Amino acid sequence: MKIKAGYLLRDIAGQTIVVPIGAEAIKFNGIVTLNKTGKVLWNALLSEQSMDGLVQVLLNQFEVDETTALTDVLAFVEKLKKANLLE
Amino acid sequence: MTAYKIAGIVLNLEFAFGTYFGSTLEQYKVTDGSEVDHTIKTVKTSNLPIPEGDPSTILAGRRIYRTEETETILSIDETTQEPRHVIVKALDYSTITIYLNPETGMNLAELEYVWTGIVFFEIALLHGMTALHASAVETKGFAVLFSAPSGTGKSTQARLWKEYIPKCSVINDDKPLLEATEQGIFVHGTPWSGKDVVNKNKRVPLKAIVFVEQAAHDAVGELQPLERIRHLFRNTYRPTDPELAQINLSLIDKITSGAWIVRFACTKEESAAKTLYKYLYLEDRS
Numbered sequence: 001m002k003i004k005a006g007y008l009l010r011d012i013a014g015q016t017i018v019v020p021i022g023a024e025a026i027k028f029n030g031i032v033t034l035n036k037t038g039k040v041l042w043n044a045l046l047s048e049q050s051m052d053g054l055v056q057v058l059l060n061q062f063e064v065d066e067t068t069a070l071t072d073v074l075a076f077v078e079k080l081k082k083a084n085l086l087e
Numbered sequence: 088m089t090a091y092k093i094a095g096i097v098l099n100l101e102f103a104f105g106t107y108f109g110s111t112l113e114q115y116k117v118t119d120g121s122e123v124d125h126t127i128k129t130v131k132t133s134n135l136p137i138p139e140g141d142p143s144t145i146l147a148g149r150r151i152y153r154t155e156e157t158e159t160i161l162s163i164d165e166t167t168q169e170p171r172h173v174i175v176k177a178l179d180y181s182t183i184t185i186y187l188n189p190e191t192g193m194n195l196a197e198l199e200y201v202w203t204g205i206v207f208f209e210i211a212l213l214h215g216m217t218a219l220h221a222s223a224v225e226t227k228g229f230a231v232l233f234s235a236p237s238g239t240g241k242s243t244q245a246r247l248w249k250e251y252i253p254k255c256s257v258i259n260d261d262k263p264l265l266e267a268t269e270q271g272i273f274v275h276g277t278p279w280s281g282k283d284v285v286n287k288n289k290r291v292p293l294k295a296i297v298f299v300e301q302a303a304h305d306a307v308g309e310l311q312p313l314e315r316i317r318h319l320f321r322n323t324y325r326p327t328d329p330e331l332a333q334i335n336l337s338l339i340d341k342i343t344s345g346a347w348i349v350r351f352a353c354t355k356e357e358s359a360a361k362t363l364y365k366y367l368y369l370e371d372r373s
Binding site (some may be wrong): 010013015021023058 | 102144146147158175312313315316317320321325326327328329339340343344
């Protein structure tokens with residue numbers, strides 16, 4: 001899975017946000033906020049990733065156990081799916 | 088063609104209609120021979136310059152054709168796929184021509200107002216300014232901007248201020264520009280000021296941006312950064328071009344950090360104006 005084209009990630013006033021641009025901006029005029037974990041996963045999902053791959057990304061970046069990493073990945077992917085942000 | 092200076096941007100404007108601008112455009116005229124950076128022209132014609140070949144991009148209701156020097160946007164009727172109007176834009180925004188087709192039966196004067204505004208707001212982004220959907224008033228040398236989606240009361244609050252707050256005047260009732268500088272945020276009047284055609288060619292330091300919501304009682308609250316970003320993003324012009332979108336986000340960043348931004352749940356009464364005025368101008372917030 002991968003993030004759809006047409007979204008920008010920016011740090012604004014201490015917040016990490018994702019905004020739609022181009023054709024996506026016509027369909028969706030909101031913003032998505034990301035915490036530290038979300039930002040790392042978002043950047044990973046700019047290229048094709050599997051669930052295992054995303055879990056490994058978190059294990060490499062943060063001091064967490066595998067169960068926590070998997071929980072975070074599942075929650076994040078679900079959030080992206082609900083917002084229709086994944087290809 | 089006549090030259091105008093709007094928010095420091097010098098451009099030629101030639102309108103086929105000009106209905107929504109009235110005589111207020113006069114105050115922006117320049118006659119000092121300033122160098123013109125952009126030309127925006129509207130033409131009423133059914134003879135549309137539709138490019139040959141396939142579009143580079145297809146969006147809902149739009150086909151976009153790109154060359155090395157120009158971008159041509161063809162607006163189409165989504166039901167019939169019939170061409171409606173065309174905008175031809177030089178990629179450096181030196182010239183933009185909008186062809187408005189009378190055979191569509193649409194309100195061309197209104198379309199002229201909306202589309203020249205969109206073009207101008209894109210030019211404004213190139214000059215480091217963003218348009219906020221807001222009613223802007225001025226008192227005591229500072230501007231207060233009431234911002235909200237259409238129909239939710241920003242013009243009402245501006246009207247209440249004009250009526251009940253001493254020495255208060257309107258800067259722009261639709262799309263003032265915001266400029267972020269090291270000295271602070273400034274508000275510019277523009278000719279794109281909505282149906283009432285009231286606007287002033289002024290640059291005024293910003294007091295506060297007020298995001299308005301209708302309520303049974305008047306209450307002012309400070310907004311946290313994330314809410315500021317959401318409101319600013321929703322109420323600024325959102326270009327489809329990625330470079331312009333990045334510029335807009337940079338401006339939102341500066342405005343989020345540099346401006347006083349509040350939420351105002353308010354009635355439509357005199358008390359609303361007096362409550363907010365007291366909060367912004369009379370209470371010590373140091």
